[in-house]
Amino acid sequence: xxxxxxxxxxxxxxxxxxxxxxxxxxxxxxxxxxxxxxxxxxxxxxxxxxxxxxxxxxxxxxxxxxxxxxxxxxxxxxxxxxxxxxxxxxxxxxxxxxxxxxxxxxxxxxxxxxxxxxxxxxxxxxxxxxxxxxxxxxxxxxxxxxxxxxxxxxxxxxxxxxxxxxxxxxxxxxxxxxxxxxxxxxxxxxxxxxxxxxxxxxxxxxxxxxxxxx
Amino acid sequence: xxxxxxxxxxxxxxxxxxxxxxxxxxxxxxxxxxxxxxxxxxxxxxxxxxxxxxxxxxxxxxxxxxxxxxxxxxxxxxxxxxxxxxxxxxxxxxxxxxxxxxxxxxxxxxxxxxxxxxxxxxxxxxxxxxxxxxxxxxxxxxxxxxxxxxxxxxxxxxxxxxxxxxxxxxxxxxxxxxxxxxxxxxxxxxxxxxxxxxxxxxxxxxxxxxxxxxxxxxxxxxxxxxxxxxxxxxxxxxxxxxxxxxxxxxxxxxxxxxxxxxxxxxxxxxxxxxxxxxxxxxxxxxxxxxxxxxxxxxxxxxxxx
Numbered sequence: 001x002x003x004x005x006x007x008x009x010x011x012x013x014x015x016x017x018x019x020x021x022x023x024x025x026x027x028x029x030x031x032x033x034x035x036x037x038x039x040x041x042x043x044x045x046x047x048x049x050x051x052x053x054x055x056x057x058x059x060x061x062x063x064x065x066x067x068x069x070x071x072x073x074x075x076x077x078x079x080x081x082x083x084x085x086x087x088x089x090x091x092x093x094x095x096x097x098x099x100x101x102x103x104x105x106x107x108x109x110x111x112x113x114x115x116x117x118x119x120x121x122x123x124x125x126x127x128x129x130x131x132x133x134x135x136x137x138x139x140x141x142x143x144x145x146x147x148x149x150x151x152x153x154x155x156x157x158x159x160x161x162x163x164x165x166x167x168x169x170x171x172x173x174x175x176x177x178x179x180x181x182x183x184x185x186x187x188x189x190x191x192x193x194x195x196x197x198x199x200x201x202x203x204x205x206x207x208x209x210x211x212x213x214x
Numbered sequence: 215x216x217x218x219x220x221x222x223x224x225x226x227x228x229x230x231x232x233x234x235x236x237x238x239x240x241x242x243x244x245x246x247x248x249x250x251x252x253x254x255x256x257x258x259x260x261x262x263x264x265x266x267x268x269x270x271x272x273x274x275x276x277x278x279x280x281x282x283x284x285x286x287x288x289x290x291x292x293x294x295x296x297x298x299x300x301x302x303x304x305x306x307x308x309x310x311x312x313x314x315x316x317x318x319x320x321x322x323x324x325x326x327x328x329x330x331x332x333x334x335x336x337x338x339x340x341x342x343x344x345x346x347x348x349x350x351x352x353x354x355x356x357x358x359x360x361x362x363x364x365x366x367x368x369x370x371x372x373x374x375x376x377x378x379x380x381x382x383x384x385x386x387x388x389x390x391x392x393x394x395x396x397x398x399x400x401x402x403x404x405x406x407x408x409x410x411x412x413x414x415x416x417x418x419x420x421x422x423x424x425x426x427x428x429x430x431x432x433x434x435x436x437x438x439x440x441x442x443x444x445x446x447x448x449x450x451x452x453x454x455x456x457x458x459x460x461x462x463x464x465x466x467x468x469x470x471x472x473x474x475x476x477x478x479x480x481x482x483x484x485x486x487x488x489x490x491x492x493x494x495x496x497x498x499x500x501x502x503x504x505x506x507x508x509x510x511x512x513x514x515x516x517x518x519x
Binding site: 025044045048076078079080081082084085086094098099101102105110115116117118119120121123124125127128131132133135139142158160161164165168169170171172174175180182183184187188190191192193194195196198199202210 | 226230232234235236260263264267268271277329331376388417460499501
């Protein structure tokens with residue numbers, strides 16, 4: 001993956017805006033930003049971002065490639081779409097944030113142990129395994145992602161919530177053994193594998209192995 | 215024969231043993247009373263939600279939604295698809311919008327779907343359950359089956375994000391949508407129109423990975439409901455429901471607050487008002503008990519003369 005980053009550096013040299021336009025989902029919109037700042041002021045986790053969307057857009061134009069792609073900021077998007085509906089130029093800001101985060105991950109530049117990135121990967125693996133989300137297994141994977149001891153601690157802290165959900169019939173240990181899923185999960189996984197191949201072809205990447213073949 | 219028929223896309227959280235299992239129960243009971251027939255799309259799959267962007271490509275996410283559309287078209291031709299989950303609906307709407315706008319993306323999606331022996335043809339409509347209620351049936355029709363008006367129940371209508379933005383319900387504003395308040399009033403409840411956090415974000419799936427930040431949102435959402443004297447918060451989104459109900463105890467533990475505000479679905483309000491039992495309305499599925507609604511649900515209605 002480090003190689004892909006070098007390839008892109010060589011290809012786009014100092015033109016990061018052009019790279020974003022070609023490689024990032026909805027990246028062609030970035031140049032339309034007029035720096036009004038409504039997105040920054042509308043963002044749910046805005047106060048927690050190091051770089052608000054407004055700043056990210058300016059940094060892209062200023063060629064601050066490394067700083068943008070290794071930023072934690074895009075990973076704080078909650079997909080609330082507030083920025084998107086308020087943007088006077090109608091930029092699909094939410095999609096651009098997701099696209100930047102996804103691209104940063106693909107290049108291996110996303111911050112290590114970024115919690116949202118890790119959760120996103122766990123979610124995708126979980127939902128594509130059988131075709132449907134297994135909430136219990138997903139939760140366990142998220143809590144144990146930093147090791148066994150910290151996982152046990154987290155589960156212990158949240159035990160009352162777990163018990164409450166169990167008695168409300170909204171969580172069941174049975175899910176560890178029997179999972180909901182698609183009957184044709186193999187067909188689904190073949191289709192997803194194909195989608196990755198097509199995406200790689202279109203964007204000029206190598207296919208990232210994801211283990212869809214069951 | 216039912217008055218109206220739809221292809222139903224319930225989504226993962228609504229499944230048996232899932233975190234929104236009681237949502238599905240209440241929707242079924244509500245639809246039953248409204249003579250709306252919902253047939254699950256056979257072998258439907260997860261929509262990928264809004265969070266899967268690191269692990270997946272954009273095309274892969276469209277393939278997920280398009281597979282559901284293709285299955286619906288194959289088994290339930292001509293029926294609109296109805297989603298009860300905000301993220302499922304939003305994901306589906308995005309796929310339709312993108313695929314309609316790009317013949318290349320449509321061709322790529324179908325090239326992938328061919329691996330599963332399916333084909334997506336344009337022209338699918340995916341709608342949120344709320345759209346079916348307010349657009350296809352209308353408030354007047356929704357008021358007819360009411361046998362137990364929710365008299366004296368003060369409800370904070372918490373619309374949240376994804377049933378509101380970026381698509382929203384036609385004719386509603388993003389900043390102050392009114393449909394949920396109208397639904398509450400239709401079944402005799404008191405809608406707290408000054409509720410300030412109506413369209414705030416609960417933190418969404420980041421409640422999992424950035425709990426402190428999400429809990430700050432949730433605290434505001436709940437405290438604002440208390441400020442308005444609410445008995446209960448009502449929402450159209452399964453993730454809003456789960457986050458806002460479930461993490462109150464965590465906020466209490468960390469911050470010494472005493473939050474204890476029940477959070478229910480619009481479908482539960484309707485189901486109770488239509489005479490649904492505790493079980494039928496999914497009111498046995500809560501950590502924080504919606505006492506006032508439960509009291510109404512167990513009340514016996516005097517038979518009409």
